[in-house]
Amino acid sequence: MxxxxxxxxxxxxxxxxxxxxxxxxxxxxxxxxxxxxxxxxxxxxxxxxxxxxxxxxxxxxxxxxxxxxxxxxxxxxxxxxxxxxxxxxxxxxxxxxxxxxxxxxxxxxxxxxxxxxxxxxxxxxxxxxxxxxxxxxxxxxxxxxxxxxxxxxxNFNTIPVLPDEKKKYESQLYSLYYGKNETERKAAFEREKYFKVKWTRVPDLVEKRRVFLNRGWAYVPSQEQSSIIFGEYxxxxxxxxxxxxxxxxxxxxxxxxxxxxxxxxxxxxAGSSSEWMGENGEGTCGEEIRAEMIDDMSKRHFPMCMKTLHDRLQRDNHLKHFGRLQYGLFLKVLGLSIEEAVAFWRKSFSRITDDKFNKEYRYNIRHSYGLEGKRANYPAKNCLQIMAPGSGEYGCPYKTYNPDNLQSALLSTYSHQGLKAADLPDIMQLVNANSFHTACTRVFEITHSSCGVKKGDGVNGEHVTHPNQYAAHSRELYKATKGAAESEDVAMGP
Structure with a gap:
């Protein structure tokens, strides 16, 4: 070849x-x-x-x-x-x-x-x-x-082994050849062609003892030629x-x-960047999202970064500017209308007066929806942006939390969705390898196993690259599972 x-x-x-x-x-x-x-x-x-x-x-x-x-x-x-x-x-x-x-x-x-x-x-x-x-x-x-x-x-710079040389080292070459029985081994060996290369070009074959070494040369059978090709590449x-x-x-x-x-x-x-906007630019799963639905949705469908922001907002009745921006854009792309967004943030900021809310916060909410200022349609932040250096307290928990805090947070956040202490070593192995997006994907698989998601399935066959990708697919799975259960109940009858 x-x-x-x-x-x-x-x-x-x-x-x-x-x-x-x-x-x-x-x-x-x-x-x-x-x-x-x-x-x-x-x-x-x-x-x-x-x-x-x-x-x-x-x-x-x-x-x-x-x-x-x-x-x-x-x-x-x-x-x-x-x-x-x-x-x-x-x-x-x-x-x-x-x-x-x-x-x-x-x-x-x-x-x-x-x-x-x-x-x-x-x-x-x-x-x-x-x-x-x-x-x-x-x-x-x-x-x-x-x-x-x-x-x-x-030209891969290989030297063909001529029949005389093959005959000379027949016993050594034949000892490396495997077959179902002696007859098949001999027949296959007779057909086999060999190439000589410096042994340093095929260290993997040397390690596995798949080649004959002689004076610095490795005798490589044609069935193992891919090692030469991959090494050259x-x-x-x-x-x-x-x-x-x-x-x-x-x-x-x-x-x-x-x-x-x-x-x-x-x-x-970060595992590839993504400006995810869902099917046809939306993440609504065909239904309107209202302000009062957000709290329940956060427990069921949100990735850990957004769940952390939501919990902090409910605890403190406030988020700093970049936290509000990140979470607000996430909710916008998820399908929260401007009217419902104003209602959600007003209820969440319950410790301030209406006048203060209207003066200091309403404009920024409308601005993020493209209704004020330069009227741009701002996208929600993806995993690449959330994991960027300097994202600080509004970054990716898998990256910013220390191991003990992360494991405690995972159990408190997702135990009601089936995540167990036995699952943590698998997740932490990915975190320790700096594969934060893959760790988040693994959590998605575990917490959606009841919806038929298996290890390796990811989010629609991909790993997580965007919080809205995680949330939207979670909602789709839940809706499909719920619809199938209701259809089964109807079929069974009273």
Whole structure:
């Protein structure tokens, strides 16, 4: 499968013919990509940011899967689902898809995120790990003909082991080969082809004792060739990121790109940024939210950050400016009208007079709804903004609370929804790994198990990136579960 001076076997000749007939017209002939060349085409600022955010969602799912200790098969399923939503990349056999358009987006998004994540050793390490995992998933999913055509298009600097050399080390090579019985092992060994590489290129195979070592060379069977390919991919990407980091200062004066790159790198830390507005820009689940419903909804549907703000408001009958802004925008996007918002805040600020409320607070409430000032439609804050440095007392509890306080708060907040002390080690493991959004997602799964949510399901297949995403889906699940129960009661009759 590797590029060499030897004549290709008939199977590989067929592969080359297939590739020529199906992808010769494509600018990007292969689905797999080592991203050797930067994109050399014009893009708008909007496309620059949008395609990178879409790829960021897929990489965030990869990190989330690792934090959850999912099996490789579970991880692949989750990654495929996210890629199907945000980073579609069909095979050459998909005749009715815009293959070049998909691969152009994949190419551009990879290089934009390189710019964002080359800035520190930690970001580079995480980016390489996530991108390598994405490449592995695509490699395993690729059909054999497309994969072989890609491999034959590159030189991986391997040395084919000739028949005489294979015969010379037959006993050593054969001892590493496994099969169901002796006859099958011998037949498979006879068909197997080997390549020589320096052992430092395949440390994982050396560790697993899957290769024969001789004078610094590792004899790699073709069935283990993916280790060479993945190692080469990681090595090239690491070098490219280091080079990009050295060149990045040239962009410092570009006021258009630097804010976008800063946001993307912070988004990777937070699990991808999101300006979630729900279906059709609303989070109402088809019903009007009234001021008197908020307290009950907070107990049933709110993520911990918003539940904390609500409880503090009810306890003190007051919130400071940034707390009011954060909680007020959350309620607005949840579906609370301006009239109901004024009623809710007036009731909550019960210790002040009507005159003081009207003079000092009513204007700010109307302003957040776009009815005063510059009349902008302000979005609710997402997890990235809530977790940002300096968010202080209105930040993410999973990030800002010490371990003992967090565990006590989790039990007091969610024990009525099924969270138990036995669940805490799983959650705290994620918190200790700084996977705060994944910890919040795990709490959602536990507290909504009665609605059919299982570990790994997340919030509609994704991890939490926005408080309104959490609350809206919680309400949807509750409404669906309640509707199903009522239908069952009607069917059973009196």
């Amino acid at each position: 590797f590029k060499s001076t030897e004549r290709k076997p008939f199977q590989q000749q067929d592969t080359a013919i297939y590739q020529a007939s199906t992808s010769s017209h494509l600018q990007y002939p292969h689905r797999l990509n080592f991203y050797d060349k930067p994109p050399l085409f014009d893009v708008t600022i909007e496309e620059f940011e949008t395609c990178a955010l879409e790829r960021l969602r897929v990489l965030a799912e990869i990190e989330s899967s690792a934090a959850r200790n999912r099996t490789w098969e579970e991880s692949k399923t989750a990654i495929r689902a996210q890629a199907e939503k945000h980073l579609v990349l069909k095979q050459n056999s998909a005749k009715y898809d815009d293959l070049d358009g998909q691969r152009r987006k994949d190419h551009l998004s990879h290089f934009v995120l390189r710019l964002a994540f080359c800035r520190s050793e930690d970001l580079r390490r995480r980016f390489v790990k996530a991108e390598s995992t994405l490449f592995k998933v695509r490699y395993e999913d690729d059909i054999l003909t497309d994969r072989e055509a890609f491999l034959n298009s590159r 990681e090595n090239q990407l690491e070098k490219a990121l280091e080079l990009t980091a050295r060149l990045l200062p040239r962009l410092d004066e570009d006021t258009r790109l630097i804010p976008i790159l800063n946001n993307l790198s912070q988004g990777f830390i």
